[in-house]
Amino acid sequence: MTKKQEVTYHLIFWVLFFAMDIFAEIVLQGSTTFSLKDLEFALLQMSLFYLVYSFIAPKTIPQKKWGYLCLGLIFSLLYFVGLRYLIEEVIVYSFTGVHNYYENSRKPLYYIFDNSYYAIRIFLLSLIFYFVKYQFSINKRISELSLEKKQAELQVLKSQLSPHFLFNTLNSFYADALVVDEKLSDDILKLSEMLRYVTYENEGEYVLLKDEIHFIKNYINLFQRRFSNQLFINASFPEAVGNEKIPALLLIHFVENAFKHGILNQPEKPVDILLKIDKNQLHFKVENFFKPQQNYDESGIGYKNIEQRLALLFGKDYHLEHFSKENSYFVTLQFPLD
Numbered sequence: 001m002t003k004k005q006e007v008t009y010h011l012i013f014w015v016l017f018f019a020m021d022i023f024a025e026i027v028l029q030g031s032t033t034f035s036l037k038d039l040e041f042a043l044l045q046m047s048l049f050y051l052v053y054s055f056i057a058p059k060t061i062p063q064k065k066w067g068y069l070c071l072g073l074i075f076s077l078l079y080f081v082g083l084r085y086l087i088e089e090v091i092v093y094s095f096t097g098v099h100n101y102y103e104n105s106r107k108p109l110y111y112i113f114d115n116s117y118y119a120i121r122i123f124l125l126s127l128i129f130y131f132v133k134y135q136f137s138i139n140k141r142i143s144e145l146s147l148e149k150k151q152a153e154l155q156v157l158k159s160q161l162s163p164h165f166l167f168n169t170l171n172s173f174y175a176d177a178l179v180v181d182e183k184l185s186d187d188i189l190k191l192s193e194m195l196r197y198v199t200y201e202n203e204g205e206y207v208l209l210k211d212e213i214h215f216i217k218n219y220i221n222l223f224q225r226r227f228s229n230q231l232f233i234n235a236s237f238p239e240a241v242g243n244e245k246i247p248a249l250l251l252i253h254f255v256e257n258a259f260k261h262g263i264l265n266q267p268e269k270p271v272d273i274l275l276k277i278d279k280n281q282l283h284f285k286v287e288n289f290f291k292p293q294q295n296y297d298e299s300g301i302g303y304k305n306i307e308q309r310l311a312l313l314f315g316k317d318y319h320l321e322h323f324s325k326e327n328s329y330f331v332t333l334q335f336p337l338d
Helices: 002-028 034-059 065-094 108-159 165-179 182-201 209-226 252-261 301-314
Strands: 205-209 233-236 245-248 271-278 281-289 318-327 328-336
Touching: 002 108, 034 065, 034 108, 065 108, 108 301, 182 209, 205 209, 209 233, 209 245, 209 252, 209 271, 209 328, 245 301, 252 271, 252 281, 252 301, 301 318, 301 328
Parallel strands: 233 271
Antiparallel strands: 205 245, 271 281, 281 328, 318 328
8 A cells, every 4th residue: 555545445444433423413413513623623633643643553463462562552541531621621621611521420420421422433443544554555565575585586597507417417517536536426416406406306495494494504514614614614403304394405504604704714703603403492502703893783684584584484483683793603593493
């Protein structure tokens, strides 16, 4: 929903809202009149509507803070009642000498009860409008992410150079290297497995956790081989993993980020990687040191995309924390296993 559409819908709503009030007055009283008091009351109702619509609802509903929402609505009721009393029974009375309510009706409990009718209908209407707007924004974001995913998949397809050809070539290299250098042949086999995993195994949204762990282990081993096993990496994975599933290629981002920015060649500053399962929850931690002059972007697009993906898959049922402290970078991730 665009801003222009939102303004248009609101204008139509207020025209219909006040037209219905005028129509009801004509039906009940046979005629209608308009005064400054009517204008004041209309503006008061509109202020209550937008207090809920623009401030209270956005601060509570997306975060599912229902208790705070109730407190906000109670505050709004008191705001509406108090402001109306101040305007009509104090300010206007000081000029006209006429009260809007009779003396008995101005007692606090009755005054609040009587005005709650007007406040509650405004509450309901403003919340309905907000929920419609919120649903529009959610659907729009889902559509955008779906489009981004399709574009990324298309880009991957464009960048693929006949995967079958690459696999066959790597298998040929593996067979030749097996005779000459067993370590080299093992590395070629790992590279082939990683390529196959990235190309085919993660076509779905979820993959087996054990396959993702195997992929990460291959990545670490190849990285070690690239630097002649002179890197200091402490990696811990569960020994027994069942058929639990996790989002595809989610964890490798944090490992790759640590290897890209971290200090790897100092034994007193190793990269620590820990993955464990506890009560059907996956716990994943990565800690690494980095050089003081290194530009470590904590709010980069990679983390934003991951957080959006986690939010779509798990809603609020996940925890992701990443921060730097004293030339160290910490990542903690937790989410339920499928």
